[in-house]
Amino acid sequence: MLIPTAPPVRKWKPGPNIVSPLGALEGLSSVARFARGESVYQYGEVAEYWYRIIAGASRKCAFSHDGSRQIIDFLRPGDLFGYDARDTHSFAVEAIVAGTVVARYSRRCAEQLADSDPVVARRVRELAFESVCRVQSRMLILGRASALEKVGGFLLEMADRFATKSGSPVALPMSRYDIADYLAMAVETVSRALTLLRERGVIQFEGVRSVRICDRDPLERANESLYSESIAPPPSIRDPRVLAQPNSQQSPSG
Amino acid sequence: MLIPTAPPVRKWKPGPNIVSPLGALEGLSSVARFARGESVYQYGEVAEYWYRIIAGASRKCAFSHDGSRQIIDFLRPGDLFGYDARDTHSFAVEAIVAGTVVARYSRRCAEQLADSDPVVARRVRELAFESVCRVQSRMLILGRASALEKVGGFLLEMADRFATKSGSPVALPMSRYDIADYLAMAVETVSRALTLLRERGVIQFEGVRSVRICDRDPLERANESLYSESIAPPPSIRDPRVLAQPNSQQSPSG
DNA sequence: CGAGAAGTTGAGTGCGCTCAACTTGGGTGG
């Protein structure tokens, strides 16, 4: 079947000695491979390990009793996760592409290593700080008013984190449903927003899961969040009609 | 809606030797006192320090050029902040009650200390992990669909973090406007939701800024986010239509 | 080529935002 109810138990094998930002920590690693939709860990599972994505992509998600799903984060190669738990995991992590490879490290050993190796400790600390940064800036996207702004912010985030290089298309490994649950919107609204952006020439599709950003300006303008200092009162960006302006190769001044 | 700009420069005095969760770090601290609305630091400021609230309360916020404000976090005594920046601060932190006292620590010295003192390093790491936890669970609230659920989740969060003891009223140091910008809703909607909860007997006001939670159940039910317990790997989770089905036992509340 | 999932588009409705008026509360000065 296409929708495999994956075996809940995975076998983890000792990983190769990868040169890694985690330095000596790699000695503790074991790795496993996951199918699409398979759980790396589940809600409520005892939090005995830290994890890091080697290849592929995953989603960190929560489920409500009413059946709705919320995606907290998308995880890509290099991302450390699983430390955000006291005793048991508050979320589930599932692979979203086939062949996702994840390394894991015994939490206890890793903590001990961090205690004895300042380099590891600093690196872990930095990773944690970065996580806070990421989550906070994601809150800015979630908090935006209009659907167009949310999707625009999402595209920029994906571009910044996952793009191979500027100008080249951004691969979106996740489905529209995933995007919807990430942005707390309906799937249809995500689809409509993407269509609108395409029609305006802001983005271009190269396949459903690949997007080229043609014009960052309208997206960034909505995503910006900073003091205007004492800058002149800008046009109301919350007004969707600003974002909604037909693709202006040359903005009419005045 | 605009907040009076306070004098940007503060004078920081060496702090007392407080017994603190940060241990040896306290030797580096200096403290300052802030008026209501005054900035602890501003957007764009060079991030030279870590900070910790000693007394009072603050908000961490971002501003869009269109004048709208978003509140990322409310900070209470004990909370460490300011480390979520590479070079300059991405947000502003402002006191929300008069007489808010904040300690600060030179970032460079603190990092050095963390490198040489495993106890400090571990403590800082734990605080960072807790931050990630907090921000993530806040995203769950922000991502909820209805206004009632958002406000309910907010009240529970405040109760869990700030309540003196269970059953006693929860003090809300922030204004309705702050709550609105925290939950990404209109002030009026916040007010209406609170009124509705009061009318339903879920909460009780003892003054505008003090709430007693009479019945946690309806709030928690909306806030819950978990697997329905020991259920096996759920059927196709990826299909939202499965998830969207009305729950088996629908309890007509009211 | 067929089946099911993923994605898009359309029509209609409800919730929350907007604008506006009003009430409450805290602070100040006569």
Add this chain to the structure above:
DNA sequence: CCACCCAAGTTGAGCGCACTCAACTTCTCG
């Protein structure tokens, strides 16, 4: 003490955006 003021908070009316339901198309893979 009360008069007054302004910010904070509440309530009401109306509208627009995003959700819902539904039909359809496109994609994926056996």
